[in-house]
Amino acid sequence: MKDFYKLPSGFLSSGISAGIKKNGKLDLGLILSEKPCVCSAFFTKNKLKSAHILYDKKIVNKEIYAILANSGNANALNGKKGLSDLKKIIKSLSEKIKIHENSILAASTGKIAKKMPVDTIIKNIPELLKKLSKRDMNFPRAILTTDLKTKVVTEELIMNGKKCIITGVAKGSGMISPNMATMLAFILTDIKISRNLLAKVAKEAVENSFNKITVDGDMSPNDTIIFLANGAAENKIIKKEDNNYLKIKKALFNICFKLSEKIVEDGEGVTKVIKICIKNAKTKNQAEKIARRIANSLLVKTAFFGESLNPGRIISAAGATLESIDINKIVLKINNRSIVSNGQIISSNIREVEKNLKKDKINLELDLKIGRFSETISTTDLSYNYIKINADYS
């Protein structure tokens, strides 16, 4: 694993194989803070919600000390039993670490509609606690499902002379869209910051990163992003939007943006990442709608997979939004080279653009020329492997 996993002061973590996954891979992780944390959390908007979301939502405003995360089982579509199973697990952990149940958040990812193996998990909690460490490498692994790589990003910054750390850990990798979908992300920091300000800065970071990626247009019942700040850096508490706040804002955005890039790059079966930028739309909303439609068009995604130039599918996807755009005005660029203008293809650029399609990062820019708003969405191609992964994963 090439990612360096550096935890902020006062945080410990661990990851073990607790028998939730059948293949013996890591599947249970714990994050523990020595001090109480202020928390800000974001959950899926899907009407089907994992039990952990129902649980977490009630306590996110309390003092948080820990996050128990598992992969291999989404604990969604398990009816009332899903929630009561989770409560049993949390209760057991609570007793063993002597922390109130209302201070422990949970996060699950994995297969939907499978009962949680409660006894197995509870039996493994002592092992999970024993492994807690300041330099643990296993938590980022323990939350993975079909991900191929762990996803960790760290930023260091100075707040009033105190060295502070922010570390983000995430997992993808299918069902990514349009509101974070099967992804978990935990962003931990030792910065001392007020709850209100954390909520504000976290919201902005999420909106401009995790909410701007899509792999397959599906939204999962489990999407969860949790920000925890334990104040262990002992900086003077950040309460207002001063220079320090701006530093935090920049660092958090960097972390969330890099994590979301890692999620897209590691999307199921992905061979290419395509950044879709809609420029000069009438409204931000119009730009986003068109970007998402292109990003989720199977015909566009399969064309990129086949490295075949098909600007017609891109323009057609834009037109299918029924937004009032003028086909004769728009300019489509692929990797900075124009390929459509005046409502037709620019033949002289075809060869150059086709050559560029072999790259694994593609920049697509559609200039609508009807306004001044822009939006960018990152997406992926659609490969045989996506189907293989998802036809078999049940």
Place this chain on the structure above:
Amino acid sequence: MKDFYKLPSGFLSSGISAGIKKNGKLDLGLILSEKPCVCSAFFTKNKLKSAHILYDKKIVNKEIYAILANSGNANALNGKKGLSDLKKIIKSLSEKIKIHENSILAASTGKIAKKMPVDTIIKNIPELLKKLSKRDMNFPRAILTTDLKTKVVTEELIMNGKKCIITGVAKGSGMISPNMATMLAFILTDIKISRNLLAKVAKEAVENSFNKITVDGDMSPNDTIIFLANGAAENKIIKKEDNNYLKIKKALFNICFKLSEKIVEDGEGVTKVIKICIKNAKTKNQAEKIARRIANSLLVKTAFFGESLNPGRIISAAGATLESIDINKIVLKINNRSIVSNGQIISSNIREVEKNLKKDKINLELDLKIGRFSETISTTDLSYNYIKINADYS
């Protein structure tokens, strides 16, 4: 070809290879009526429109004698040249058959953003005219793109003692949704009917058939459905909603419904057809929204392709619409057997339902239990072959 292609009185058709497709397959077809027809037509709502749609829209209310259809080239995204190319072709045909240009409709399907081979097409018009026949078999072939099968449905009915015929010819097969997408359909009849009544009955038939299917959620720039009635059966003209009208309505619906079924079954790479019925929704719109979301979910489609039971993905797709549904109330049935109720899976039925997933027709029924509105959408699975077809087709 097993489909019997029976034309109504007064209609002729033909189909030839005019060199639009590189592989020598049929690619140019003509329908000609000996008498003037009243016409009703439906076109894509995509903002990118094929040149033929811009052309047809201006003349659909005139007396129509002919439809010139081609495959292999969509004549979309060709700028102003697309329309002027089409006009040249129509003009040449008009001169040769001595019918006014405003009486000839056009319809194109195939690759987007390729210039029409005008000269080649014009050169082949005499051959196309020579082949015109009352018992032609080639028109249904000449409009196909990636379709594997021709699609023809005929109904006979008696109007005031006169034998009448309605014949529908269509092509699919990718980009099918949500408003008819890359499909062409021509419904011809010798019934004498007023323009207004034809418009009314055609609209109803389209709404409940072609507009309720989806293969990949993409909407094409070329979708076109044309109804022509030439009155050659010499029945007393149908002007009001009497018993004869009801007979026509039933026959037209049958034809459109069967053609749309054929399109779905022959969708790109399809191994299974899945009928998704949402029952007892609060509104018709809610039922349709949820049905379409499930129908277009890649995770649902790949699960069906893999014949793997994954009710979680179905419920999750429903939940991702953000419609206010109660997960604990809904009942999900697959091939008439309940698999989810009370917000959880019914374990005792798993084996039976899994066995049923091997069938090539799947009935999925989601009862929301919050209202009294229903909607059904037909969709397909998503296979390796879909990707192969669309990664290569450029």
